[in-house]
Amino acid sequence: MEKWGADLYGDPCAGCGFNWSLTPEEAIRIVTGLPARYRELLDGYTGHERHPELAWNPAAYISHVVDNLRHWAEGLAGARLSEATDILGYDPDLLAQARHYNDIAPAAALWSLERAVSAWSASVTAALRHGVVLRHDARGPQRAQDVARNNAHDGYHHAWDIERILDFAGPAIFSPGAS
Ligand SMILES: [Zn+2]
Numbered sequence: 001m002e003k004w005g006a007d008l009y010g011d012p013c014a015g016c017g018f019n020w021s022l023t024p025e026e027a028i029r030i031v032t033g034l035p036a037r038y039r040e041l042l043d044g045y046t047g048h049e050r051h052p053e054l055a056w057n058p059a060a061y062i063s064h065v066v067d068n069l070r071h072w073a074e075g076l077a078g079a080r081l082s083e084a085t086d087i088l089g090y091d092p093d094l095l096a097q098a099r100h101y102n103d104i105a106p107a108a109a110l111w112s113l114e115r116a117v118s119a120w121s122a123s124v125t126a127a128l129r130h131g132v133v134l135r136h137d138a139r140g141p142q143r144a145q146d147v148a149r150n151n152a153h154d155g156y157h158h159a160w161d162i163e164r165i166l167d168f169a170g171p172a173i174f175s176p177g178a179s
Contacts, residue, residue: 002089002138005150009157016160018153024128024145027152031069032121034155035114038062041162044172047106051165055093058165060101061158062109064092067099068154069116072147073123079132080123087134087142124148 006020013020022030038058047059056064075087096102127144134142142150166172 001140004139005146005153009153013153013157016153016157018156020149020153022149022152024124024148027145027148028121028124030152031124031148031155032117034065034159035110035117037159038113038162039110041159041166042106042110045166045169047109048102049165049169051168054161054165056096056161057102058162059104059106059109060096061161062106062113063099063101063104064096065155065158066109066112066116067095068092069113069120069151072151073116073120075134076123076127076132076144076147079134080127080130085133085135087136089136089138120151124151 009015009018011020012018042058045058047062048057050057071090072087078084078087124144124147128148130144132144134147136142
């Protein structure tokens with residue numbers, strides 16, 4: 001069985017400090033705040049900065065979060081709408097390669113994120129109400145609340161990755177209109 005959640009990352013997460021004991025509603029609030037959070041982080045940067053230890057740039061991390069939210073929102077919708085509760089894991093690195101994450105315009109990634117967050121929020125809210133439990137091929141049962149926490153951690157953790165990249169890149173360039 002594949003490790004996931006607090007067992008994999010630690011509680012709190014050894015990297016980003018995410019506390020896994022939050023409620024599903026708090027997890028939803030974290031995810032709905034991601035577009036503004038990432039937009040704020042990228043203010044004054046191109047979004048294509050690199051860190052020597054990380055394969056992805058900020059635009060790529062945002063695109064990963066987009067696809068991860070879509071994947072799980074779709075899985076929860078499938079369970080709720082057609083009782084298709086089986087969900088398969090996917091390889092995020094293969095998806096990054098296929099979609100050329102590092103070359104996506106950050107503004108486009110943020111545009112996609114806003115839409116993915118909106119669909120995810122609706123799907124998770126409905127799944128929580130219906131008590132959806134997915135059956136993951138490698139992780140076992142995944143309740144809607146587990147999905148909400150996992151996905152919130154993914155977005156929170158990658159904000160931390162983006163911060164590390166931008167810290168390495170140096171101070172933001174002057175952006176007209178910034179206060
Ligand atoms: Zn983390």
